[in-house]
Amino acid sequence: MIDFLDISREKWREVPAGGDLVGRIYSTDLLKSSDEALLEHWHAMDRAASDANHRGWYQTLYNESFAGRRVIEVGSGLGFDGVYFMRTGARWIFTDIVKDNLTYVKRLVDLLGLSAQAEYLWIETPETLEGVTGTIDVVWANGSLHHAPFEIARKETQILLQRLTPGGRWIELFYPYERWLRQGKLPFSEFGKLTDGERTPWAEWYDVERIKQRLFPATTTTILDYKFGGGQYGWVDLRVDAPVRSNLSASEIEARHHTADILGLPTQTMSGQIKQEGTALAFQCTVPIWYFVGRIELKASDFASRVPIDKGIRWAVDLEVSLSSGSAGFVLTGEDSLDFISRELALDARPAPQRLTLVTDKPDPPKYLLIRNAAYGGTTSGVLNSGVLRVAA
Ligand SMILES: C[S@@+](CC[C@H](N)C(=O)[O-])C[C@H]1O[C@@H](n2cnc3c(N)ncnc32)[C@H](O)[C@@H]1O
CATH class of the missing domain: 3.40.50.150 (Vaccinia Virus protein VP39)
Known part of the structure; x- marks a missing residue:
């Protein structure tokens, strides 16, 4: 061969x-x-x-x-x-x-x-x-x-x-x-x-x-x-x-290579619109800057419960986003929308899709992925083409 x-x-x-x-x-x-x-x-x-x-x-x-x-x-x-x-x-x-x-x-x-x-x-x-x-x-x-x-x-x-x-x-x-x-x-x-x-x-x-x-x-x-x-x-x-x-066994390492799709999870609309479009999720923000569009219920996934957790574990969400206007902020939160447990990453509109990865700063699995308007004085629209939850590397 x-x-x-x-x-x-x-x-x-x-x-x-x-x-x-x-x-x-x-x-x-x-x-x-x-x-x-x-x-x-x-x-x-x-x-x-x-x-x-x-x-x-x-x-x-x-x-x-x-x-x-x-x-x-x-x-x-x-x-x-x-x-x-x-x-x-x-x-x-x-x-x-x-x-x-x-x-x-x-x-x-x-x-x-x-x-x-x-x-x-x-x-x-x-x-x-x-x-x-x-x-x-x-x-x-x-x-x-x-x-x-x-x-x-x-x-x-x-x-x-x-x-x-x-x-x-x-x-x-x-x-x-x-x-x-x-x-x-x-x-x-x-x-x-x-x-x-x-x-x-x-x-x-x-x-x-x-x-x-x-x-x-x-x-x-x-x-x-x-x-x-x-x-x-x-x-x-x-x-x-x-x-x-x-300290990690082969099976623990293997378990941590698994990923879960998050785009099928329930969403909550806040001061904007979020709706399923085929396998993607379209969103539209309203002015002013920092208004929450909505959030995806990561806690509805059983993924985190299937991974053995230790104190060193961190969680990551990989997103592919097509942003046609404005700027959007993406962040992982706890139960409360203001409890940010990752760094917020902002993207500006571009003709091509963009990738970003959010990583938690704690071992607790994220409860929500929050999207908000990050453009001053303008509206923002985009589509999440893919979203995956996994253990951060
Ligand atoms: C684009 S060249 C870069 C060469 C060198 N690093 C440089 O900066 O000029 C790619 C080099 O990687 C080697 N290479 C290709 N696949 C490899 C692999 N799987 N493991 C190690 N080396 C590899 C090739 O033989 C070649 O020498």
Whole structure:
């Protein structure tokens, strides 16, 4: 049986030649060059790669942050980041699913005189990552894990978390949800063709919440959640407070992966309108600002009662909202509408749907999802296209 990583290997022999505007190149071809030509070519690619809009901004941001730290890079391609950060003092483990990419990087690193700081690991299967010995301080995945189906990326992630030191960092570049929407909401087997060329077998959208779900049950704190490159790229930097949670059994972890649809739950109209439209929920706010439109009775779901609760548990609601006018605020509450138990998130009208995630600050399950007008002096209308209740990751 040919597995997914074999198909992916066939594509990723062809890697980004530095910046996102300078195309791609086969590592196998690069290996045919003399040492001198290889170095000269790599330096030219690296100059393009270091453009402020592409890698330059994070080279400046992180600069010497990894000095003395052991960083593992998932999908190191032609080694631009590893070389940059080894020069500022990091120890770097290059890993890739393509052997030739690693052979190229090893030759490069030797030629640059940085071998003492470098290690290499070929990812034949996710389980090969179990071969990493010792602890690591940072996981660096720049545009790699989103090219595998979630379950494969999750396997790699969970193995790496076993080696990550508590308080270590998880830093990842991905394609944001908005890019996926903009480019036609294609199946992931097709989306990659638009983002990385015809031969690309897979690309998934991510946002910070989906990355956290892949790391779950690890607990994390968001350090940076950022979009750049004209909205084409997302960047997430998480501090991983507890990489492994040995207090949770496999069945407890499994139970916490379940989700419940909230759009079929009873609703209460307040100073606006809420009504079911097919599987969606349309709402209309009235002026003035902060008038409650209505609320969804999350407490009518038996979901929370099916999940084993501990004091560390938090609840999340993921929403996809199309807002055609005004601005709306979304918040989770207790029994009383003024008892906010999540941060209120406000969205402004846009032509495309938007995603947001509300997370409680307490272990008690939320009783309601409240919607209110967040536009000063205007009305707001929109549609909740989807809504899901789950355990926060
Ligand atoms: C778009 S390139 C990015 C390369 C490099 N990180 C950079 O910033 O230039 C994607 C890289 O991820 C690797 N890759 C693809 N799928 C992977 C997976 N499931 N696990 C690890 N690496 C993967 C590819 O071989 C390739 O080197």
